[in-house]
Amino acid sequence: MVVNKQAEVEELYKYNHLVGRVENRNTIIIPEFELECGETLYSVPVAYSAFGELNEAKDNCIVVCHAFSGNSDVSEWWGPLLGSGKAFDTDKFFVICCNVLGAPYGTASPLTLDKRTGKNYGPTFPLTSVRDDVRLHKRVIVDELGVKEIALVIGGSMGGMQALEWAFTYKDIVKTFVPMATSGRHSAWGISWGEMQRQAIYGDQNYNNGYYTMDKKPDHGLSTARIAGMLTYRSFESAHRKFGRKTQGRHLKRLNARETTSEGDKETTTKATNGTKTNSNPNTNPNDDRDAPTIYSAQGYLRYQGEKFVDRYDANCFLAISKKLDTHDLTYHHPKFNYLDGQEGTSDNTTFGAEDDEELDEEEMYKQVLASAQQPCMVVGIENDGIFSIKEQYELAKYIPNAKMELLSSTEGHDGFLLEVKQVSRMLKRFIRENLPKFNSDEDSDSSICSAESSMSYLMYSK
Numbered sequence: 454m455v456v457n458k459q460a461e462v463e464e465l466y467k468y469n470h471l472v473g474r475v476e477n478r479n480t481i482i483i484p485e486f487e488l489e490c491g492e493t494l495y496s497v498p499v500a501y502s503a504f505g506e507l508n509e510a511k512d513n514c515i516v517v518c519h520a521f522s523g524n525s526d527v528s529e530w531w532g533p534l535l536g537s538g539k540a541f542d543t544d545k546f547f548v549i550c551c552n553v554l555g556a557p558y559g560t561a562s563p564l565t566l567d568k569r570t571g572k573n574y575g576p577t578f579p580l581t582s583v584r585d586d587v588r589l590h591k592r593v594i595v596d597e598l599g600v601k602e603i604a605l606v607i608g609g610s611m612g613g614m615q616a617l618e619w620a621f622t623y624k625d626i627v628k629t630f631v632p633m634a635t636s637g638r639h640s641a642w643g644i645s646w647g648e649m650q651r652q653a654i655y656g657d658q659n660y661n662n663g664y665y666t667m668d669k670k671p672d673h674g675l676s677t678a679r680i681a682g683m684l685t686y687r688s689f690e691s692a693h694r695k696f697g698r699k700t701q702g703r704h705l706k707r708l709n710a711r712e713t714t715s716e717g718d719k720e721t722t723t724k725a726t727n728g729t730k731t732n733s734n735p736n737t738n739p740n741d742d743r744d745a746p747t748i749y750s751a752q753g754y755l756r757y758q759g760e761k762f763v764d765r766y767d768a769n770c771f772l773a774i775s776k777k778l779d780t781h782d783l784t785y786h787h788p789k790f791n792y793l794d795g796q797e798g799t800s801d802n803t804t805f806g807a808e809d810d811e812e813l814d815e816e817e818m819y820k821q822v823l824a825s826a827q828q829p830c831m832v833v834g835i836e837n838d839g840i841f842s843i844k845e846q847y848e849l850a851k852y853i854p855n856a857k858m859e860l861l862s863s864t865e866g867h868d869g870f871l872l873e874v875k876q877v878s879r880m881l882k883r884f885i886r887e888n889l890p891k892f893n894s895d896e897d898s899d900s901s902i903c904s905a906e907s908s909m910s911y912l913m914y915s916k
């Protein structure tokens with residue numbers, strides 16, 4: 454059992470200006486952890502947030518996995534799903550979420566102290582995979598906190614990648630799983646958008662190969678990266694509905710109030726009326742509309758989202774998470790890759806249907822891997838998801854033997870899994886009631902869920 458000293462935790466966080474943003478957080482330090490890339494991390498903090506109580510059998514655990522820029526505090530971003538009588542019913546379940554490697558919210562990342570150098574890792578933080586996160590989180594949840602069975606593992610986007618990795622790596626421990634708006638292997642399209650976002654950071658004049666200082670960060674690059682991300686997280690329809698061809702006005706007052714300027718040759722930090730924070734002297738280029746008095750609302754929104762993100766994220770952390778997504782590929786669970794050799798994981802006797810010497814293409818291996826998880830699964834897809842295509846969701850549901858497909862109806866696009874909480878709640882309650890009967894109580898009757906569903910518009914596909 455790992456025993457943390459508060460002073461050691463604080464020491465590891467001493468260069469992390471963002472970790473304090475997550476209040477509801479605990480930390481366990483794992484002394485040593487070998488990554489898939491071959492590097493070993495020492496004194497690895499893992500931040501987690503837990504709700505509800507672990508029962509005597511230690512089998513009432515729900516693992517919730519967060520998305521790209523999320524943190525372990527589920528109540529911050531899936532609050533309506535969490536609590537007494539909610540989908541993640543804390544009267545029945547012990548709900549836990551761990552922060553991923555590379556994120557700035559408490560688990561080891563570029564902002565963590567590297568004890569070998571006495572500085573934070575910065576750009577030297579090694580490449581981590583989704584699989585690394587799951588193996589590390591298993592150390593915390595199962596080995597340290599004593600959970601014996603995971604009743605449900607769920608997540609959207611990168612959280613969905615983790616949910617899949619959990620289900621395929623720990624088949625004996627994970628009883629059911631719900632991947633949402635995600636993929637079993639990060640697509641060429643996803644990798645491409647990630648590359649675009651990374652290039653925005655690399656191109657920032659303050660980036661300095663990742664060795665930037667906190668008073669001169671690549672904010673513009675990070676903001677641009679987030680703006681590009683937002684375009685994949687939302688949709689044509691939602692932009693049209695919310696902004697249309699409106700010009701900025703509604704937010705003028707608030708943005709003006711945040712404006713700070715200094716004069717003369719000094720560097721200026723301006724949150725201008727159009728929602729743009731610049732780190733340069735006022736521009737004189739007539740083609741540069743950053744300080745223009747009137748811009749379109751859609752522009753203002755994106756600029757604001759970029760600024761908001763810069764306040765709560767770090768560029769090296771962004772790069773670490775972005776590269777992590779690219780590594781995701783369940784195909785590597787195929788025995789042909791001997792992936793689990795020497796690593797933690799549940800070896801199983803799954804028949805993969807191919808002779809050892811048989812030549813298999815990647816598609817076939819991927820399908821065979823998907824076919825190897827027998828646990829009940831609900832794949833949740835969003836039709837107009839701009840980053841994780843609906844086709845990928847149907848593919849997961851088709852080849853995972855005990856999976857059903859649910860469509861989340863949202864005009865928002867990918868972020869629908871975070872925004873459409875009522876629908877998500879209904880789907881989850883039903884899935885839990887049908888697949889985890891030992892946790893049912895009288896209140897979970899068909900009629901209570903069905904009446905709540907009567908106004909719901911989602912389709913269901915099952916094999």
Ligand SMILES: CC(=O)SCCNC(=O)CCNC(=O)[C@H](O)C(C)(C)COP(=O)(O)OP(=O)(O)OC[C@H]1O[C@@H](n2cnc3c(N)ncnc32)[C@H](O)[C@@H]1OP(=O)(O)O
Pocket residue numbers: 474475520522523524529530704728750751752753754755757758761765868871872
């Ligand atoms: C520790 C932390 O802080 S982590 C924060 C939690 N985040 C996570 O866990 C990651 C997952 N969450 C997310 O990605 C997001 O929070 C989401 C998807 C759930 C919701 O996104 P939001 O940005 O809150 O919602 P939305 O897209 O509606 O944008 C609303 C904001 O844009 C502003 N806005 C709307 N239109 C405009 C416009 N035309 N011009 C400028 N600003 C605008 C709104 O005033 C609002 O501002 P606020 O965030 O200061 O209240």
Ligand SMILES: N[C@@H](CCO)C(=O)O
Pocket residue numbers: 520521522523609610611686868871
């Ligand atoms: N809005 C989500 C999108 C990624 O799924 C996030 O920032 O984490």
